[in-house]
Amino acid sequence: MxxxxxRPGFSxxxxxxxxxxxxxxxxxxLFAALLLFVVIVNPSAFSTVRGGALDATGPVSAGGRxxxxxxxxxxxxxxxxxxxxxxxxxxxxxxxxxxxxxxxxQALDYENRRLNALxxxxxxxxDEVTLARIVGSSFDAPQRLATLSAGxxxxxxxxxxxxxxxxxxxxxxETGRWASRVLLISxxxxxxxVRLVRDGxxxxxxxxxxxxxxxxxxxxxxxxxxxxxxxxTSGIGGIFPPNIPxxxxxxxxxxxxxxxxxxxxxxxxxxLVLRIYQPAAGGSLGDARPQAxxxxxxxxxxxxxxxxxxxxxxxxxxxxxxxxDLVVQQPATTGAPPR
Numbered sequence: 001m002x003x004x005x006x007r008p009g010f011s012x013x014x015x016x017x018x019x020x021x022x023x024x025x026x027x028x029x030l031f032a033a034l035l036l037f038v039v040i041v042n043p044s045a046f047s048t049v050r051g052g053a054l055d056a057t058g059p060v061s062a063g064g065r066x067x068x069x070x071x072x073x074x075x076x077x078x079x080x081x082x083x084x085x086x087x088x089x090x091x092x093x094x095x096x097x098x099x100x101x102x103x104x105x106q107a108l109d110y111e112n113r114r115l116n117a118l119x120x121x122x123x124x125x126x127d128e129v130t131l132a133r134i135v136g137s138s139f140d141a142p143q144r145l146a147t148l149s150a151g152x153x154x155x156x157x158x159x160x161x162x163x164x165x166x167x168x169x170x171x172x173x174e175t176g177r178w179a180s181r182v183l184l185i186s187x188x189x190x191x192x193x194v195r196l197v198r199d200g201x202x203x204x205x206x207x208x209x210x211x212x213x214x215x216x217x218x219x220x221x222x223x224x225x226x227x228x229x230x231x232x233t234s235g236i237g238g239i240f241p242p243n244i245p246x247x248x249x250x251x252x253x254x255x256x257x258x259x260x261x262x263x264x265x266x267x268x269x270x271x272l273v274l275r276i277y278q279p280a281a282g283g284s285l286g287d288a289r290p291q292a293x294x295x296x297x298x299x300x301x302x303x304x305x306x307x308x309x310x311x312x313x314x315x316x317x318x319x320x321x322x323x324x325d326l327v328v329q330q331p332a333t334t335g336a337p338p339r
Contacts, residue, residue: 127275130154137265144187146265151176161274167245167262193236213247215257225257238278
């Protein structure tokens with residue numbers, strides 16, 4: 001009985017729904033037929049109707065479009081947030097690779113400049129023995145030494161100067177067949193004759209064993225050094241060629257000065273080994289190079305003596321020469337004529 005009472009109500013609701021749908025379909029068909037009739041009969045009126053419909057639905061379309069853009073932006077933001085981690089990792093890898101490439105290019109550029117400087121120095125030098133790599137240096141040991149990758153097989157011998165484009169490094173202390181050891185100018189047993197570039201004052205550069213050099217002037221008096229003065233080799237002693245940069249004055253101490261070497265083996269890879277400036281200074285006298293003799297100086301000829309003048313013990317030919325720089329004053333004469 002309960003089910004029988006509910007079925008008629010449920011059927012009525014269904015029938016009402018079907019009826020409303022049928023009415024809507026008929027109304028839509030009539031409206032479509034009306035629009036079709038208007039288009040056929042009066043197209044301009046249909047354009048007016050279409051414009052009005054467009055104006056009526058424009059705000060709705062704009063609002064819907066804005067809502068769509070808003071949700072699209074939210075979607076892009078969320079996707080970008082989740083993709084930010086992977087993009088960050090990729091950018092970090094690219095940055096690290098670019099940094100490594102930049103460091104490699106800078107190192108290559110620095111090495112090219114250093115090698116070009118060494119090449120130019122080797123071309124300018126006439127006493128080059130060999131170009132060797134510095135494979136080690138004891139800059140923090142009591143004895144300041146450096147090791148070169150060249151020995152007697154390359155012509156290296158004890159006593160030969162060693163320099164770089166920056167300045168003097170030292171001299172060869174001992175050699176092997178394939179390597180040699182260099183005594184740095186900052187070692188306590190190193191002595192290098194130098195001179196000031198500013199005024200040519202001679203001095204002696206003595207190593208202190210702590211990476212610096214003590215400058216001792218050969219003249220007694222006021223300290224001739226100034227901070228920033230450059231010293232070069234003087235060529236005295238015959239070991240080091242002249243005019244090789246040695247050190248720069250950093251401080252003054254009484255009659256002496258403290259300087260720092262211009263060439264630091266810890267910051268360079270290659271060095272140039274030179275021949276001894278005067279081989280006789282470090283070897284036998286037979287190794288000395290021939291020197292051109294100075295041309296003889298012709299003495300002025302004295303005037304020929306008069307007959308019998310050579311027998312005069314007071315005769316001196318040198319006094320008979322004319323002296324243009326000597327002015328002879330004539331004796332004063334009195335007014336009385338001589339008798």
